[in-house]
Amino acid sequence: MTPNPLSHAIKFITLVGITALFHGSLYAKVGFLSETKITDKAMFFDGNKLSFKQTNNPPNPNGYDYIFGNALSPHGDCIKVYKHFVFMTWYRGGIEDRHVMLSRLNTQTGVLKTIEFPHRHTGFKGKWWLGESHNTIAVGISPKNDTIHLLYDMHRNGNVAAFADDYLRYSYSIEGAATVTDEEFTLKQFVNSKAGHYKHLEFAGIGDIETTQLLTYPAFFIGADGNLFMKMRFGYSANGKMLFARYDGKQWHGYHDFNRTMASEHGSEHNWGLYGDFKYTGGKFRIGFQRRSKNNADKYQYQNGIYYAYSNDPTGVTSWKTAKGEDLALPVSQADLIKIVEPGDWVKTTKKDQVSIVHGFDFVVTDAGDEHFVSQIQDKEFNVIKNLHTYRKAGNKNFTTVEYTGGNQLYTSGNNVYVIGLIDGRVNIVKTPGGTSQFTQMYQHQTGPKFDKGVVRVFDGKVYFYLKQQAGSGDKRALYLQVFELD
Structure with a gap:
């Protein structure tokens, strides 16, 4: 997702710093390292955005119609950096193709290898001609045995009769596959299924099929001791739960629920769901989210x-x-026990359904333990949008919330917090020291292609930005990887 631009005032003030960057100034350590074109055939939905009531339409001969958003690559947990390799997932376009793809860039040899999987994007509720932007391709790497794990094309698949034997799209490799030579990086590194399509209907060690059938938003992250964690949402927007499982190099352990569905039956005034994330950051396992309550009167x-x-x-x-x-x-039923701030208090309206909070939430924790959150709130009655930064320095008791002009995706490296996104179609890097709200623009890229969507990973002091080119026509787009050095 693309953070909001900094204000024009800040952009103007920092032009001097940006210009000095190219002359070896104070900011000489922050800058562009490399650019790699991954593909010019990434699937893109160039047709009409449809409502749920229009989903029985036949294929549109003039474009790839879709539900929700028009871009599925790059999206979600689609990029990981492991040792000297960068792994990126994408769907190959156009509408008649739709195959799951995994690319690996060897940063030592410069070789890009791509694996095509048999699975093809199944679209909205099994209607292949309707793009479904929830159905991302998540990639995870286990440091314990160098296995690659993929979860893809999942949005409560168990609700679709046609997916009775296809509700989980899970592919995994043999041990050592993540680090094989460039020549060996092929589909043969993955464990085939009985059906011959490299998709497995269960996680080894987890027998809860009823839960597995209804999972959405798959993602992976690495915790302590080299454990690979898988996280997903179960249920619906106003009655859902976040859960996770752990892979120890031999099998999966879980599921572990953070909160309950049907919370109103366990002490909560209303049922609720959550929009947020599990992260292993600042040396601890954490969760940050915003609540979607079933309360329809506020x-x-x-x-x-x-x-x-x-x-x-x-x-x-x-x-x-x-x-x-x-x-x-755990599992939590009363979300108010862990509420730290209410962004809705920062706008004037009190009328029903006039406060919209759907974009702009994220959080990170620095190595030192400084906690940072960003959120965006819209007052629909008075036509006001505010971006908020909530933070607490390690050791402090209370959080501070201020308005700020930065973006909505946070990253951390060491004891600094970064906002990394796009301004005028090119990569922009902003920094504040942990436990502060002193955001300063460090770098603005000024050459090359322009982009309108990207997903970032920060690894070992570098920014890996997986990007979709803005220009293009039809149901395919170009994807790039740009790498930048942090200070």
């Missing part, structure tokens, strides 16, 4: 609040705490 059209908790258990199973350090029992 001023919030969708989400409200910022809710946050962390675990002192490296596996995330036990020892959960509130932001105040109080014990927290």
